[in-house]
Amino acid sequence: MKEEGGYLVIKPVPNAHSLRREKMKWKSAVVSSVIVFLFLVSVACAGTKTLTASWQQVLPEPNDLKGWELWYSQDQIGWEKWGDILYVEEHTEYTAEIPFASPSGQRVTWYFRMNSYDTSANYSGWSTIASITIDFEAPQPPTEFKLTIEVISQ
Secondary structure, rough: OOEOOOOOEEEEEEEOHHHHHHHHHHHHHHHHHEEEEEEEEHOOOEEEEEEEEEEEEEOOOOEEEEEEEEEOOOOOOOEEEEEEEEOOOOEEEEEEEEEEEEEOOOEEEEEEEEEEEEEEEEEOOOOOOOEEEEEEEOOOOOOOOOOOOOOOOH
C-alpha cells in the first residue's frame, strides 16, 4: 500500500503467474515486431504502381447497385480478389485509383477483370479482361566494357 495525494493506493504484488504473463506479453510483442518487420521487408522488395481503371456500367432499374469486385491474375487461370469498389453515385463512366504491388526486378503482365453486384448479393458475369505490363526490371549491364590506362612519363 502506498499513500498518494491523500488517497490510499493498493498495488498488487506480482506473483509468479503475473510475471509469466508479463514475459509472455514481452515475447508476444517481440514476435509481432519480427512479423511486422518481415512484412515490411517483403513489401519493400516489391515495386508499387498506382493503376487507373475505368469502366462503364449500365444501371439497373430500380438502381440497387452496391459495387464492383476487382480481380487480378498473372496467368488468367488463378484469379485473386483485389477488393471491392463501392458504388457512390450515378455516372456513365467510373474510375478507381488502384495501388498495386508487383515483384521487384521483374517485368510482369497482370490481368484484371471485374463483376458488379447489387444490395441483394446478386452478381453479374465477368467483364472483359484488361491487361497491363508492369516493368520493375533493371536494365542489362554494359557489355564489352574496356579501360585503357596510359602512363605518362615525366
